[in-house]
Amino acid sequence: MSNVFILADFSGDKASKTTAELATAAARIGSVTAVVLAGAGKGAALAATVNQGPIANVLVIESDDFATHGVAASADALANLVKEKSPAAVLIASHAFGKEVAARVAVLTDSGVITDAVDVSADITATQLVFGGSTTVHSKVSHGTAIITVRPNSVEADFSASSPAIENALATISADAKKATVSSSQPPVKGGRPELTEANIVVSGGRGTDGNFAPVEAFADSLGAAVGASRAATDAGWYPHSHQVGQTGKTVSPQLYVACGISGAIQHRAGMQTSKTIIVVNKDPEAPIFDIADFGVVGDLFNVLPKATEGVVARTN
Amino acid sequence: MKIAVCVKQVPDSWAEKKMVNGLLDRENVDAVLNDLDEYAVEEALRIAEAHGGNEEGAPNSVTVISMGPDRATEAVRKALSMGANGAILVSDSALAGSDALATSSVLAKVIADGGYDIVICGTESTDARMSVVPAMISARLGWAQLTFASKVTVDPAGKVSITRVTEAGVDEISAAFPVVISVVEKINEPRYPSFKGIMAAKKKVIEQKDLAAVGVSAQSAWSQVNDATPRPPRASGIKVNDEGNGGQDLVNFLAEKKLI
Numbered sequence: 001m002s003n004v005f006i007l008a009d010f011s012g013d014k015a016s017k018t019t020a021e022l023a024t025a026a027a028r029i030g031s032v033t034a035v036v037l038a039g040a041g042k043g044a045a046l047a048a049t050v051n052q053g054p055i056a057n058v059l060v061i062e063s064d065d066f067a068t069h070g071v072a073a074s075a076d077a078l079a080n081l082v083k084e085k086s087p088a089a090v091l092i093a094s095h096a097f098g099k100e101v102a103a104r105v106a107v108l109t110d111s112g113v114i115t116d117a118v119d120v121s122a123d124i125t126a127t128q129l130v131f132g133g134s135t136t137v138h139s140k141v142s143h144g145t146a147i148i149t150v151r152p153n154s155v156e157a158d159f160s161a162s163s164p165a166i167e168n169a170l171a172t173i174s175a176d177a178k179k180a181t182v183s184s185s186q187p188p189v190k191g192g193r194p195e196l197t198e199a200n201i202v203v204s205g206g207r208g209t210d211g212n213f214a215p216v217e218a219f220a221d222s223l224g225a226a227v228g229a230s231r232a233a234t235d236a237g238w239y240p241h242s243h244q245v246g247q248t249g250k251t252v253s254p255q256l257y258v259a260c261g262i263s264g265a266i267q268h269r270a271g272m273q274t275s276k277t278i279i280v281v282n283k284d285p286e287a288p289i290f291d292i293a294d295f296g297v298v299g300d301l302f303n304v305l306p307k308a309t310e311g312v313v314a315r316t317n
Numbered sequence: 318m319k320i321a322v323c324v325k326q327v328p329d330s331w332a333e334k335k336m337v338n339g340l341l342d343r344e345n346v347d348a349v350l351n352d353l354d355e356y357a358v359e360e361a362l363r364i365a366e367a368h369g370g371n372e373e374g375a376p377n378s379v380t381v382i383s384m385g386p387d388r389a390t391e392a393v394r395k396a397l398s399m400g401a402n403g404a405i406l407v408s409d410s411a412l413a414g415s416d417a418l419a420t421s422s423v424l425a426k427v428i429a430d431g432g433y434d435i436v437i438c439g440t441e442s443t444d445a446r447m448s449v450v451p452a453m454i455s456a457r458l459g460w461a462q463l464t465f466a467s468k469v470t471v472d473p474a475g476k477v478s479i480t481r482v483t484e485a486g487v488d489e490i491s492a493a494f495p496v497v498i499s500v501v502e503k504i505n506e507p508r509y510p511s512f513k514g515i516m517a518a519k520k521k522v523i524e525q526k527d528l529a530a531v532g533v534s535a536q537s538a539w540s541q542v543n544d545a546t547p548r549p550p551r552a553s554g555i556k557v558n559d560e561g562n563g564g565q566d567l568v569n570f571l572a573e574k575k576l577i
């Protein structure tokens with residue numbers, strides 16, 4: 001059976017839900033090895049959390065260069081492992097870091113790369129939704145190892161427990177990959193809510209909130225949802241930039257997306273229009289966001305959301 | 318300082334896009350300068366202006382580099398009208414259908430031959446949406462990668478520091494020349510080309526090169542599209558007016574769809 005790598009994805013010091021999704025897709029192709037890139041002395045603890053999904057092996061590479069030299073160092077270590085073990089494919093989470101690692105690994109291993117796959121099949125065909133989700137594309141890497149980044153929340157994960165064999169590998173990192181030096185790193189502030197790209201439900205607010213996100217947050221909490229924001233809201237400083245949904249923010253694809261006080265500019269839609277179900281609350285019946293809504297309420301979010309929150313709470317308690 | 322900016326001509330984001338034989342149909346849509354690359358041009362000009370300018374005789378120059386069809390000269394001209402000094406456009410029929418790997422190898426060769434200190438890119442082209450070309454250029458050249466910058470500080474003696482913002486948080490990163498930077502759209506407000514800028518751009522030189530002149534051979538794409546099918550448009554949804562019941566209607570819809 002062929003061997004497939006995934007690059008284990010972490011949220012804080014625990015494997016994220018995305019890791020299980022990558023493993024689920026990778027297991028269709030072959031036996032899954034999760035590669036864990038960790039700081040010196042931190043590998044065993046991180047590896048111990050990589051225990052959900054069909055993972056046969058965990059390969060731990062420890063080096064403080066990952067923190068000090070960022071993307072380039074991580075990509076170098078992974079590329080050297082790919083050269084040594086020649087897996088059939090490498091699946092990586094599709095976010096800024098993952099895509100850049102994929103880009104460099106593809107260059108370093110002379111391999112083709114596909115980004116933002118929403119699915120990967122047993123014969124390593126990737127499915128992508130392009131042009132704002134209006135077109136489905138199937139493609140295949142035709143040279144080298146298939147380097148594929150997979151969008152979080154797209155593959156239905158098999159979360160069954162696994163107890164992979166854990167091995168260590170040495171980090172090989174070139175001098176070129178150490179040319180940029182990270183002097184400080186601040187992880188994103190995590191609230192109590194689910195992570196945007198991993199959430200099943202996202203409730204977002206835009207300029208229509210006029211800076212008051214309380215009704216958006218209350219509705220989100222009644223649904224156990226993550227909170228997102230349009231660029232108008234993040235630019236105004238009403239909500240942190242890390243919550244921005246859209247072309248230059250995050251791409252989300254939840255079961256349910258609720259857009260409140262958001263007009264539906266093309267750049268916002270680029271980040272949410274592949275959501276399974278879309279609900280809109282907007283007081284302007286002409287707002288373009290209604291064009292992609294499964295259910296729309298023409299009304300003031302300050303009236304509609306509190307009542308909806310009450311209704312959800314009444315049903316779920 | 319010698320600064321290069323990589324810009325791409327892309328179909329207008331509002332244009333309806335189609336696939337023909339596994340490739341984006343670029344012939345029949347309006348084309349524009351990738352709007353995320355305007356931030357890269359603006360940042361290059363600001364860096365030059367902060368350190369003695371880029372007019373004739375000034376210590377800095379800003380060169381626009383692009384790979385694309387002949388008519389990409391329009392997008393390049395826009396960058397020139399913002400204030401860049403000159404441009405190199407690589408056009409060759411053998412480049413049609415290039416993937417990011419092929420694109421990055423052509424751009425890297427042009428950059429390596431130009432002797433630049435700083436290369437600035439956008440974070441993403443609005444058509445391909447891959448966010449990979451800057452990292453690929455950095456890997457090919459062996460230059461420091463300073464990407465997703467929301468702030469760039471340049472010491473003309475040869476050092477660049479950036480603030481990187483991504484989903485993974487905020488990092489302060491620095492490196493010595495030469496560097497590859499990509500900038501996020503929060504970094505600045507791109508200037509509108511002035512009338513004077515537009516007139517001046519008409520006289521600026523766009524050096525057009527084919528692959529032989531660049532000195533690389535065409536590389537075929539290493540990923541192939543098997544098929545591309547339009548998805549059925551979203552069925553038109555239900556729309557209700559809130560006359561006091563909108564919130565409850567919304568909850569009923571959620572229940573009906575088994576979302577609660």
Ligand SMILES: Cc1cc2nc3c(=O)[nH]c(=O)nc-3n(C[C@H](O)[C@H](O)[C@H](O)COP(=O)(O)OP(=O)(O)OC[C@H]3O[C@@H](n4cnc5c(N)ncnc54)[C@H](O)[C@@H]3O)c2cc1C
Pocket residue numbers: 205206207208209229230231232233244245246247248249250260261262263264265266267268271281282283284287299300301302352353502
């Ligand atoms: C290069 C570039 C990148 C961009 N990237 C992104 C991105 O990643 N994400 C993004 O979101 N945008 C992005 N934008 C910005 C985008 O073009 C829009 O400007 C932005 O999405 C608008 O945000 P909005 O819908 O909240 O505000 P508006 O367009 O102002 O819409 C506000 C809406 O709220 C409604 N409203 C007002 N009051 C109420 C109320 N009380 N109750 C109900 N409804 C109400 C109004 O009817 C209106 O439809 C980008 C733009 C550029 C140029």
Ligand SMILES: Nc1ncnc2c1ncn2[C@@H]1O[C@H](COP(=O)(O)O)[C@@H](O)[C@H]1O
Pocket residue numbers: 323324325326351353354357382383384385417420424437438439440441442443445446447448449450451
């Ligand atoms: N054909 C091209 N010519 C010049 N620059 C490009 C080209 N393609 C991509 N780039 C640069 O790379 C960035 C990221 O593009 P991409 O990886 O395609 O999303 C863009 O914002 C440009 O700065």
